[in-house]
Amino acid sequence: MTTKDLLLGYLKQENGNWVSGEALSTRIDVTRSAVWKQVCALRDEGYKIESSPRKGYILKSVPDLLLPGEIQQNLKTEFFGKVGIYHFAETDSTNIQAKALAAEGAPEGTLVVAESQSRGKGRKGRKWFSRSLGGIYSTIILRPKIAPNEALKIPLLTALVAVKTLLAITPIKPTIKWPNDILVNGRKLGGILTEISTEVDEVDFVIVGFGININTAEFPDDIKPIATSVLLETGRTLSRTLFVKEYLKNYEEIYGIFIKGGFDPLMNEWRTLTNIVGHMIAVDMIGKRVTGQVEKIDKEGALILWDEQGNQHRIYSGDVTYL
């Protein structure tokens, strides 16, 4: 623990009471001027700390930032988020950063989070609105010892994790738009971008980008009709740090089930959260479009669709439009 982390810990322990600079410098075993220096550093990060020559210091509020120390506090996981969190006030894209970290050997469970992204991306290189200070832009690094075919199911389990997280800590009832989107009342709340680095037999690493609009009050005009946020749906702000902690906890649990038994044990729950079965849809894939009615999602997570000519199609991923 750094001096700053220790200081923050003691300030939090006081639970809104004053604590003297002398007491702090004794407990941390540094000079009073070192305490002062770290108080300034914490203020720069957005912590509201008042000081008084006679009373010492008091922590008034914690910033709504995805700071590693805040996420890791009482984090209920074995290793997700504990092995390492990289926090950016702004970055190009958390997936780009995570890919570089993974290539250098960052361990499974490493989390990259950003307050804002300059090159936030969705699937197929599309832009993903990432300027909102109310959003969460995150990427988890995974290193599953599985075949590449199995890794194609990771977006499905991630959608399950995202929905379970929302159900646990908000009154929202989200649905999964196969394969990668989280919707509420037909509007997009969150999206998943999975990238896989693999040999033919065995996966090297998977990075799972997940973006979600939490406290976004307003969207740019072009996406306003199709986007929503937790704030807009519930009328209340939600602690983004709390969301990330719950997301990591659920992810570790569900990922553990997947690694042990594949997607099978998760399929039933996943199916109840997706609303695509029975719908007439169009799916755009590389170089082709298929239109038809969805029969089911098979046990591989592939969409089974029948076109008007009576041909069956088995589709792993694509852009879905409801007709």
Next chain:
Amino acid sequence: MTTKDLLLGYLKQENGNWVSGEALSTRIDVTRSAVWKQVCALRDEGYKIESSPRKGYILKSVPDLLLPGEIQQNLKTEFFGKVGIYHFAETDSTNIQAKALAAEGAPEGTLVVAESQSRGKGRKGRKWFSRSLGGIYSTIILRPKIAPNEALKIPLLTALVAVKTLLAITPIKPTIKWPNDILVNGRKLGGILTEISTEVDEVDFVIVGFGININTAEFPDDIKPIATSVLLETGRTLSRTLFVKEYLKNYEEIYGIFIKGGFDPLMNEWRTLTNIVGHMIAVDMIGKRVTGQVEKIDKEGALILWDEQGNQHRIYSGDVTYL
């Protein structure tokens, strides 16, 4: 073209005759001392260039190195090897270098070659003997607009390219040991290591490492009984540059067929070059081993194998042992 490339071109044009320093400096439009400087640079690369105060310069021999200028001379491709060749006297691994180049946006058809590798790797992180000056260690960067499932067939087409190249320029009759090895008389001549970077819908890039023992006269004791080279099989050395040129030409052609029509149009030819059908084999995969008789390779390139209990197995990749 650099001064050095122009100089080398003119020296080669003379086809073993002397050419004066004055004539060269006039043609290239540089000073005679600049000509001399570039002659020294070429000598450092291994070109044998004699000089005489009265007669000028004569090119006596070209080094047996995989120099970009030598590979690109009369290279019969549209863009493979023409868009860029990165040559290393020694590197960690051409796959590692190619992966970094691909992540930075290197175009399809980029080639990385090395005379020697310090961290040459085979599948699943195994070491690949890469110290022989007689070997070729190469990686091609591909950017196919295909789904990740399709990209799993790229090792198969690469094996086809390698065998066709050997058949075209050597008397060797190699076979493909499914999925990634090139054998001659039961000994390993070459191997393929494919790495894929992909989203769930569409591949970002594929790097195809290919190592082959060309003029290797002797192997370390531990692999001596199982390894061979073109030299050991034929008793003759082979120009490694010629091999790379032929490999690039065949690769571009066969890759073009694959991109247009998938592996189907290549399957018949590929099948005639593999000798696995009918054999009793064991296949080691992640966490399990399957033993049985090979019925066929299906049209996806997967191995269809029946075990002794009468169960059918469909296997995409693994370590094969003949029983």
